[in-house]
Amino acid sequence: MTDTINQKENFIKGIVKENPVFVMLLGMCPTLGVTSSAFNGLGMGIATLFVLLMSNIVVSLVKSQIPSKVRIPAFIIIIASFVTVVEMMLEAFIPFLYEQLGIFIPLIVVNCLILGRAEAFASKSNLISSIIDALGMGIGFVLALTVLGAVREMLGSGSIFEMKFVSEDANTFILFILPPGAFIALAYITVAFNKISIKT
Amino acid sequence: MAKKKSTFINMMLSLLTITLVAGFALGFVNDLTIGPIAKAKLERKINALKLVLPKFDNNPVEELKLVRSEQAKDSIEIYPAFLNSEFVGVAIVGSSEKGFSGLIKIMVGFEPNGEIKNIVVLDQKETPGLGTKIKDIKFIQQYKNKTPTSFNLKVVKDGGEVDALTGATISSRAFSEAVQMAYDVFVENMDLIKDSEK
Numbered sequence: 001m002t003d004t005i006n007q008k009e010n011f012i013k014g015i016v017k018e019n020p021v022f023v024m025l026l027g028m029c030p031t032l033g034v035t036s037s038a039f040n041g042l043g044m045g046i047a048t049l050f051v052l053l054m055s056n057i058v059v060s061l062v063k064s065q066i067p068s069k070v071r072i073p074a075f076i077i078i079i080a081s082f083v084t085v086v087e088m089m090l091e092a093f094i095p096f097l098y099e100q101l102g103i104f105i106p107l108i109v110v111n112c113l114i115l116g117r118a119e120a121f122a123s124k125s126n127l128i129s130s131i132i133d134a135l136g137m138g139i140g141f142v143l144a145l146t147v148l149g150a151v152r153e154m155l156g157s158g159s160i161f162e163m164k165f166v167s168e169d170a171n172t173f174i175l176f177i178l179p180p181g182a183f184i185a186l187a188y189i190t191v192a193f194n195k196i197s198i199k200t
Numbered sequence: 201m202a203k204k205k206s207t208f209i210n211m212m213l214s215l216l217t218i219t220l221v222a223g224f225a226l227g228f229v230n231d232l233t234i235g236p237i238a239k240a241k242l243e244r245k246i247n248a249l250k251l252v253l254p255k256f257d258n259n260p261v262e263e264l265k266l267v268r269s270e271q272a273k274d275s276i277e278i279y280p281a282f283l284n285s286e287f288v289g290v291a292i293v294g295s296s297e298k299g300f301s302g303l304i305k306i307m308v309g310f311e312p313n314g315e316i317k318n319i320v321v322l323d324q325k326e327t328p329g330l331g332t333k334i335k336d337i338k339f340i341q342q343y344k345n346k347t348p349t350s351f352n353l354k355v356v357k358d359g360g361e362v363d364a365l366t367g368a369t370i371s372s373r374a375f376s377e378a379v380q381m382a383y384d385v386f387v388e389n390m391d392l393i394k395d396s397e398k
Contacts, residue, residue, distance in 0.1 A: 036328055066214050069206035074218050081222040085229050092236035095244065156328075177328040 007132050014136025020113045021144035021186075022193040027113040031145060032182040034104050038161050041149025043097045044104060045142030047086050052114050052141075053134040054082045059122040060130035066123075075118045076109070083108045113141060151185050152176045249279055252309025252318040253289045256281035260291065267389050271381045278385065280393050287312055290393050293322065294382030296374040301325040304334070304374045308382040312394075315347045319379065324371075331371035339365060339372070348383040 020026045030048070035041040058078050066074045087105045090098040098105070108114065117137055122130040153159055156176035158166035166172065175181045204210045242261065249260050260279035269276050272295055279291040289312060295305045305323035310316060321335045333339055342362055343353075353376045354360025357369060364372035386393070 062218075064203060066218075067204045067206040067210045070211045070215055074215060077215075077218050077222050081226055084226055088229055088233040088237070092233035092240060095240040174328070174330060 007129070010129060010132045011136040014133065014138070015140040015143065016197050018137075019140045019144060019193070019197075020137055021141060021148075022190045023197075024113075025190075026116060027111040027141065029107060030104050030111060031148065032179065032186065034101055035145055035149040035152055035182060036177045037153040037157070037159075038146055038150035040100050041145035041147075042142065043094075044101055045138075045145040047090065047101070047105060048108055048111060048113070049134075049138030049142055051079065051082045051086055051108050052117060052138045053131065055079045055114055055118055056122040056130040056134035057127065059118045060125060060127045063123045071123065072115075072119070075115060075123075079114055079118065080109045113137065148182075148185055148189060151189065152181055155185070156181060248307050248320045248322065249281070249291050249309075251320050252291050252307050253279075253281045254283070254309075254311065254317060256283050256288055258282040265389075265392060267385060267392070269381070269385055269388070271384065276381075276385050278389065278393060287394055289317060290386065292382040292385050294378040294380075294385070296378040296381065298370070298377060299324060299326055299374040300331050300368070300370045301327070304371070304378055306375065306378045306382070308379055310383070310386050313347070314349065314383070314386065315345055316343050316379070316383075317345075319343055326368070326371045330365070331368045333365050333368060334371050334375045339375075343379060348380065353380045353383070 014020070018024055021028075021031050027048070030044050034044045055075070055078050059075055062074075062078075083106060086108070087098075090101070090105065117133060121133050125133065150160055153161075155173045156178075158164060158170055158172045173181070176185060204214065245261060253260070258281065260281050263280050265278040265280070266275040267278060274295075277293040280287065281289045281291065289309055291307050291309045293305060293307050295303060297303050302325055303323060304321070304326070307320045307322055308316060309318050319340050324332065324334065326332050326334065352360040353362060355362045355364040355369065355372050355376055357364060358373065360376065362372065362376050
């Protein structure tokens with residue numbers, strides 16, 4: 001990577017051209033697992049964004065000190081440490097969200113999006129580029145999870161960010177809050193997303 | 201900067217350094233959050249207690265009593281409540297493993313005469329949109345101000361008086377079972393609960 005890299009493009013690519021969820025289909029486990037509401041998707045997205053940003057920063061800083069044969073274990077330790085920090089912080093200060101996300105917080109460790117960016121980008125790029133890359137990818141992930149969560153919540157619970165827009169007794173598509181609904185919603189959004197982004 | 205060569209010493213030292221730093225950092229964050237985590241957990245418990253109990257001025261969490269019951273594997277938590285040193289009610293944590301997706305844990309508040317004051321769901325993994333409706337006021341309303349001696353806690357299908365949730369009979373049944381368990385514990389341990397009177 002040269003220094004002449006266009007940082008704006010570097011940032012935008014994570015959101016549109018290389019969107020981690022809709023284009024690269026990375027990190028499917030939390031994407032499908034926690035997006036039963038817009039709020040859950042947003043919370044998971046921000047937790048992942050934080051871990052991604054911190055791990056990209058650290059990996060970019062220590063990259064020259066890590067022998068290439070042990071780089072994967074080294075990256076995983078760095079990522080796992082930040083995930084544990086996020087987990088403890090959430091439990092202490094946002095216990096409501098911590099309960100909602102449950103097992104999916106420790107599972108951020110194995111989200112291939114984070115290791116993927118550490119391995120493919122941060123370990124080869126300078127600090128600034130790595131930060132921009134993490135922000136772009138992270139925000140792309142946050143947006144994707146929030147949109148997916150919002151769609152599933154609207155169809156499945158008839159509400160958006162917990163605000164109901166149908167009556168209490170209305171029949172909603174419960175399927176969309178259940179796991180199969182996650183796959184169906186993701187598929188349709190992916191199609192729509194790619195249709196639009198390829199055109200532009 | 202050139203990359204470090206993958207010699208044995210280099211690999212060992214770099215991994216050692218990383219794990220050391222990570223270990224110290226995590227220990228530090230743990231120290232930082234251990235207080236707030238305990239506080240958040242306690243707050244949650246106290247909030248649930250406030251919902252299910254009549255007005256009280258003692259600290260039920262401090263007077264927690266644990267009893268054994270044949271109906272549950274773990275010991276059952278009993279929180280007695282007092283106002284001006286007078287026994288005003290008790291909260292009992294009942295549970296059932298017969299939920300649609302396993303354990304359902306609820307906290308039931310009883311008046312001294314055995315009337316159900318209110319119920320709060322502490323833990324459940326039921327189907328969203330169906331079984332999770334056991335948390336709704338509309339469902340819990342059926343149990344409020346009822347005394348299990350005169351109100352059959354089973355669902356209508358089983359010959360009881362509780363209207364099960366549409367599409368979630370199993371969850372409703374498990375919920376009722378948990379309430380029944382809490383009531384049984386209440387009856388069995390009446391003396392113990394009232395003995396704590398000061």
